[in-house]
Amino acid sequence: MNKIAVKVDDLTVAYNYKPVLWDIDLEIPEGVLMAIVGPNGAGKSTLIKAILGILDPLAGSVEIYGKPYKKQRSLVAYVPQKGSVDWDFPTTAIDVVMMGTYGSLGWIRRPRQKQKKASLEALEKVGMLSFKNRQISQLSGGQQQRIFLARALVQDASIYFMDEPFQGVDATTEVTIINILKELRKQNKTVIVVHHDLQTVPEYFDWVTFLNVKKIATGPVKDIFNDDNLTKTYGINYKVSIQE
Amino acid sequence: MNSAQIEIQLIASLVAIACAIPGTFLVLRKMAMISDAISHSILPGIVIGFFITHDLNSPILILFATLTGVITVVLVERIQKTGLVKEDTAIGLVFPALFSIGVILIAKNANDVHLDVDAVLLGELAFAPFDRLILNGSDMGPKSLWIIGTVLLITIGLLVAFFKELKVSTFDIGLASALGFSPAVLHYGLMSVSSITTVVAFDAVGAILVVALMIAPAATAYLLTNDLKKMLTLAILIGVFSAISGYWLAHWIDASIAGSITTMLGLVFLLVYLFAPMKGLISVIFKERQQRIEVSLLTFLLHLRNHSEIEERHVNHLNEHINWQKVRSKTVLDLALKNNMITIDKEVVSLTEKGDEFTSRAINYIITNEDSQIEGMKDDFFLFRG
Numbered sequence: 001m002n003k004i005a006v007k008v009d010d011l012t013v014a015y016n017y018k019p020v021l022w023d024i025d026l027e028i029p030e031g032v033l034m035a036i037v038g039p040n041g042a043g044k045s046t047l048i049k050a051i052l053g054i055l056d057p058l059a060g061s062v063e064i065y066g067k068p069y070k071k072q073r074s075l076v077a078y079v080p081q082k083g084s085v086d087w088d089f090p091t092t093a094i095d096v097v098m099m100g101t102y103g104s105l106g107w108i109r110r111p112r113q114k115q116k117k118a119s120l121e122a123l124e125k126v127g128m129l130s131f132k133n134r135q136i137s138q139l140s141g142g143q144q145q146r147i148f149l150a151r152a153l154v155q156d157a158s159i160y161f162m163d164e165p166f167q168g169v170d171a172t173t174e175v176t177i178i179n180i181l182k183e184l185r186k187q188n189k190t191v192i193v194v195h196h197d198l199q200t201v202p203e204y205f206d207w208v209t210f211l212n213v214k215k216i217a218t219g220p221v222k223d224i225f226n227d228d229n230l231t232k233t234y235g236i237n238y239k240v241s242i243q244e
Numbered sequence: 245m246n247s248a249q250i251e252i253q254l255i256a257s258l259v260a261i262a263c264a265i266p267g268t269f270l271v272l273r274k275m276a277m278i279s280d281a282i283s284h285s286i287l288p289g290i291v292i293g294f295f296i297t298h299d300l301n302s303p304i305l306i307l308f309a310t311l312t313g314v315i316t317v318v319l320v321e322r323i324q325k326t327g328l329v330k331e332d333t334a335i336g337l338v339f340p341a342l343f344s345i346g347v348i349l350i351a352k353n354a355n356d357v358h359l360d361v362d363a364v365l366l367g368e369l370a371f372a373p374f375d376r377l378i379l380n381g382s383d384m385g386p387k388s389l390w391i392i393g394t395v396l397l398i399t400i401g402l403l404v405a406f407f408k409e410l411k412v413s414t415f416d417i418g419l420a421s422a423l424g425f426s427p428a429v430l431h432y433g434l435m436s437v438s439s440i441t442t443v444v445a446f447d448a449v450g451a452i453l454v455v456a457l458m459i460a461p462a463a464t465a466y467l468l469t470n471d472l473k474k475m476l477t478l479a480i481l482i483g484v485f486s487a488i489s490g491y492w493l494a495h496w497i498d499a500s501i502a503g504s505i506t507t508m509l510g511l512v513f514l515l516v517y518l519f520a521p522m523k524g525l526i527s528v529i530f531k532e533r534q535q536r537i538e539v540s541l542l543t544f545l546l547h548l549r550n551h552s553e554i555e556e557r558h559v560n561h562l563n564e565h566i567n568w569q570k571v572r573s574k575t576v577l578d579l580a581l582k583n584n585m586i587t588i589d590k591e592v593v594s595l596t597e598k599g600d601e602f603t604s605r606a607i608n609y610i611i612t613n614e615d616s617q618i619e620g621m622k623d624d625f626f627l628f629r630g
Contacts, residue, residue: 016327052422070424078422086417088469089272100414103423108405135470151419 002029003065005159005190011060013050019204020046022214024060031188032207033181035043035195035221039234042212044194045081048161049161050076064159077157079148081164087137093147094132095209099155115154122150124130126176142173149180159190166197178204201225248373253491254391255372256505260457260483262396265403266438267458268479271466272414277332278317278435279458281339283442284453285316287346290443295353301375301387306443313439314432316342354450362509367450369501388447394399395444397438403476410434411472449502457483459507466522482512540576545585548595559591 008026012019021043028147032239036044051062051070077100100122114132120197123129126146131139138192139147152160156159165177181204184191195201201208201221208215208225208231270279289312293305316338323334377384377585384390405412413420413430420427429532438458445454490505497504518525548557555561577593580586585599595603 049418052418054418054421073422073424076422078419080416080418085419086272086274089415090472090475091411091415091468092471095629096415099416099419102408102425105408107409107425110408137470 002027002031005030005065006192007063007066008047008051008064009061011047011050011062013046013055014058014059018157018211019058021050021138024211024215028190028192028208028218029191032190033184033185033205034190034192034207034209035201035205036192036209036211037195037198037201037233038216042233044211045163047211048078048163048192048194050180051135052076052161075158077155077160079152079160079162079165082141082145082148082167084163087139087144089136091096091136092132093128093134093136094119096136096147097150100151102243103155112212118156119150121211122154124145125153125180127172130179141168142170145169145173146176150178153180157189160184160192162191162193164194164196166195166200172184184207200232214242248546249491251373251389251493252369252501253488255386255392255448256487256491256501257394257484258370258389258392259448259454260487260505261480262392262399262441263445264456264461264479265399265476265481266434266441266466268462268472268476269410269414269434271459271462272472276459276463277335278320279438279442280455281320281335282313282435282439283314283446283454285342285346286310286439286443286446287343287451288312288349289346290446291346291349295349299346300360300447301391305623306391306440308337309443310436310439312342313442314435317432317435317439322493329533335599367446367448367453369448372448378453388444391444392448395440399441402433402437406430406433411493453502453506456506456509457487459505460513463488464509464513464516467516470522482509486512503529537575537579540572540602541579541585542606544576544580545599546607547596548586548593549600549603554592557593559588559593 004027006026006028008024009023011026012022013021020041024047036047038044046055050057051069053062062069064075065156069076094116096112097119098115101111101118102224104230105111105115120132123132125166126149128143128146128150131143136144136147149165153163169177181191181193185206193205195205200223206221207219208221209218210224210229212233212235216233217224267279270276278280286309289309290305292298293302293308294300296308299305319338320331320334323329323337324331329337361569370603372388373386374384375387377387377390397491397501409420409425409430411424412423413427417427420430442454442458445457460478461483462475465475469475470476486508487505490508491501493499493508494501494504515523540582551557577588579585580599581588583598585596585602586593588594
């Protein structure tokens with residue numbers, strides 16, 4: 001068994017004292033590509049945000065490679081939902097990618113040539129180099145998603161959290177994201193993706209977590225991605241045809 | 245110009261700069277109304293500070309009033325967090341309450357305190373040069389110039405030091421938090437700067453008009469640029485321009501300086517709103533019109549390609565066949581002719597080679613939605629621009 005990259009213990013998160021995540025225990029081994037699936041309101045994004053310390057949990061703890069998140073920030077990159085920011089913000093593609101380097105710079109220090117070079121390389125990886133000086137509102141939804149991906153890549157982390165990166169993107173972007181996921185797996189990075197499209201889970205991922213306020217199941221896709229767990233998670237008699 | 249006039253313009257300009265900096269971030273964070281709330285609710289802080297110190301320029305008064313400003317923000321957030329009311333409602337509940345406490349305090353003590361509501365609301369820049377800073381018997385200039393200058397220096401220092409942090413937490417609060425740049429620290433930092441700026445500016449331009457100096461230059465600059473640094477610079481320039489031109493407007497029509505500055509801010513905004521090259525109203529209307537014609541052109545070219553029959557391509561029948569009005573058909577025909585995309589031979593329209601190629605590429609783009617296609621087209625043709 002691999003090392004444990006992320007360990008979540010008894011995590012409970014509440015909005016206005018109404019629990020949205022209830023007593024989650026989760027161990028994510030190093031080097032897996034994991035999908036988090038569940039219906040709307042299941043707390044998928046909340047789980048990621050609580051792990052990253054963006055939300056304060058009501059109870060429980062999170063460890064990244066055995067230490068609290070606050071001590072391991074540099075090991076973690078985050079791709080928020082595209083819709084969580086205002087794309088009319090006055091800035092360019094390269095500038096958004098460069099924000100990924102801010103974490104390693106810390107307070108006050110400014111990005112320099114080294115950070116700029118890394119950001120350009122990340123833009124190239126997602127096929128967006130020719131758009132580097134484009135104002136972000138003038139990018140398509142898929143291109144915006146790729147910018148977010150480049151911003152995570154530039155962090156050069158060990159663990160990547162992505163919140164619905166496939167949401168409403170074009171074919172080019174979908175292929176780019178998949179290729180990058182594969183590339184990350186080759187480098188033994190751990191990738192955790194909030195995912196909506198159940199059909200593609202077996203194709204894209206090797207590990208899966210079923211979530212609906214409580215954790216239903218977690219494990220290798222080939223072992224646990226079945227109708228039984230889907231029904232438990234989605235409440236109705238759920239059937240997906242999994243192509244062999 | 246005499247020295248008092250120069251001093252007044254200098255003070256007004258420094259106030260404008262000091263307001264434009266936090267104002268830019270407030271506008272981008274969609275918190276413009278918070279500056280309105282702060283500007284009103286610092287009144288009780290000012291009054292209480294004034295009762296203690298009897299000096300409108302005392303640091304203790306500034307401290308008290310700044311604190312009231314930050315308390316306002318905290319109260320608004322507390323009420324909003326209950327989930328019972330929305331943010332704008334929470335703002336509307338908090339600041340009138342605090343403001344009215346200030347008004348009552350002034351009214352009850354108006355006899356023995358030299359502070360009236362008018363002065364607080366509107367300020368009086370013209371009196372600023374009378375209150376002078378005397379050090380060791382020598383005149384160092386107006387007190388308010390020194391106070392505003394100090395606050396401005398602090399603001400610029402903080403902006404330069406934390407520009408990157410402010411940018412990331414304004415654009416993407418989740419990322420800022422994940423990277424370890426506490427959004428709460430930055431938020432309250434910005435709120436404190438906004439409060440202290442409002443407090444020192446109120447003396448010059450009054451509690452209400454300070455809102456205009458915070459929001460209008462930033463909102464105007466937002467329409468002119470797509471770069472945060474340029475937006476800050478433009479906001480500062482617009483603020484200073486309005487401050488100085490407003491002063492001379494007041495001089496000319498013999499009216500309130502603060503009122504004239506705000507009028508200039510409004511005028512500048514109106515002009516930019518109408519004529520800004522990319523985001524201005526006229527430019528947007530023009531672009532929409534252009535796009536409509538361009539899409540019509542493509543529809544027309546498609547029709548030509550799909551129909552080889554003569555009757556379908558006869559000029560007089562085109563209106564019926566693609567169901568357009570005469571004017572529109574004429575515009576589109578002219579446009580296509582001008583770009584050598586069609587030829588008209590005995591009233592029958594045919595596609596040229598160029599027109600045919602263009603149509604194929606446009607269709608190809610629409611079907612594949614590939615970026616590289618459109619990039620090439622943007623260069624040599626106007627369709628799909630913007």
